[in-house]
Amino acid sequence: MKPKPSLIDVAKRANVAISTVSRTISGKGKISEETQEIVRKAMRELGYKPNRVARRLRSPVGSGGLIGLIIPNIQNPFFADVARGVEDTAYLQKYAVLLCNYDENEQKQQFYLDVLQSESVDGIIIPPLNEDDPAIRQLVRSGLPVVCVDRSVTNCDIDRVGVDNRRGAFDAVQHLIERGHRRIGIITGPRNSSTGRGRLQGYRDAHELAGIPIEEELICIGEFKEQCGREQTARLLDMRKPPTALFTCSSLTTIGALTIIAERKVRIPEQLALVGFDDMQLADVYTPPLSMVSQPAYDVGRCAAELLFKRIQHTKIPPTNIVLSPRLIVRKSS
Numbered sequence: 001m002k003p004k005p006s007l008i009d010v011a012k013r014a015n016v017a018i019s020t021v022s023r024t025i026s027g028k029g030k031i032s033e034e035t036q037e038i039v040r041k042a043m044r045e046l047g048y049k050p051n052r053v054a055r056r057l058r059s060p061v062g063s064g065g066l067i068g069l070i071i072p073n074i075q076n077p078f079f080a081d082v083a084r085g086v087e088d089t090a091y092l093q094k095y096a097v098l099l100c101n102y103d104e105n106e107q108k109q110q111f112y113l114d115v116l117q118s119e120s121v122d123g124i125i126i127p128p129l130n131e132d133d134p135a136i137r138q139l140v141r142s143g144l145p146v147v148c149v150d151r152s153v154t155n156c157d158i159d160r161v162g163v164d165n166r167r168g169a170f171d172a173v174q175h176l177i178e179r180g181h182r183r184i185g186i187i188t189g190p191r192n193s194s195t196g197r198g199r200l201q202g203y204r205d206a207h208e209l210a211g212i213p214i215e216e217e218l219i220c221i222g223e224f225k226e227q228c229g230r231e232q233t234a235r236l237l238d239m240r241k242p243p244t245a246l247f248t249c250s251s252l253t254t255i256g257a258l259t260i261i262a263e264r265k266v267r268i269p270e271q272l273a274l275v276g277f278d279d280m281q282l283a284d285v286y287t288p289p290l291s292m293v294s295q296p297a298y299d300v301g302r303c304a305a306e307l308l309f310k311r312i313q314h315t316k317i318p319p320t321n322i323v324l325s326p327r328l329i330v331r332k333s334s
Helices: 007-014 018-026 033-046 052-058 077-092 106-118 134-142 165-178 194-210 226-237 251-263 297-313
Strands: 066-071 096-101 124-126 146-149 159-163 184-188 219-221 245-248 273-277 291-294 321-324 327-329
Touching: 007 018, 007 033, 018 033, 066 077, 066 106, 077 096, 077 297, 096 106, 106 124, 106 134, 124 297, 134 146, 146 297, 159 165, 159 297, 165 184, 165 194, 165 245, 165 273, 165 291, 165 327, 184 194, 184 226, 194 219, 219 226, 226 245, 226 251, 245 251, 251 273, 297 321
Parallel strands: 066 096, 066 124, 124 146, 146 159, 159 321, 184 219, 184 245, 245 273, 273 291
Antiparallel strands: 291 327
8 A cells, every 4th residue: 555645745745844834734834825835736746634633632722623513404404504604604713614413313412422522623513402411511521612502501601602582483473463363383392402492482472472372282392303393283284173373493394384284285374374483595485485583593603603712712711692683584474
């Protein structure tokens, strides 16, 4: 097997000092752009790949490196936009992002946490599996910088960026109430998720303010997945007295709900008004266009990355909790 090219080989090919090659790789030191390009050209010609882990271990904290982003479902448009916000912000800091998808699975989440730590990442951004997540608490105790997005962990001093889920859900349900609806179904996430619980509380708040008794049979607790949207929408439509409006608490549950609504040939909004949480890219081209609660997902990712870099630089500062505001976009489905 042909031996891997070394730093010395690159220096010889570029006809520069080894220290010049090292500074070009690390981005440190005053080296002309012309010289840097000569070095990079030599690296490409030789097929030289710097050892990321060794380089990060030799570099001072915050000098550029690698961070991890673990998300529950890359197919969820919200988390795709969060990832873009993280990546764009990291790139400006000369950080690369390792993206992992854990599918709301505890074993898979732990696997990726172990992988990222073995890669000596400088920090991790993650929406925790639930509020009582021992794996995240252990990370914080270890001293590794961690930022939670979308969801939180209780009894843990940790940085977090999220959205006011309670307010977003309140606005959506209040809108349906103002349109005359009194039987409003909701499909939300797990009770042990701060996101799911916040959106359910907003649903309850809107009913309480309007003086409308809540019918527990209209509340569907499940997961933020398409299958849950399909199953729970079918259950609600099969009721002897089905709801006249439906509030779906994620883009994936909205898609699942729309599948069943189309199969049953239920007319929106004449037979069933619909408002979803998470504005989807194609929401305004559906027939009819969908009323949605829009989350600033990109800004969630951007703020999370900025918080993480701040935490990497200053490990002893108090934790920060950033709550961004959602916005109800009323279209023709409600």
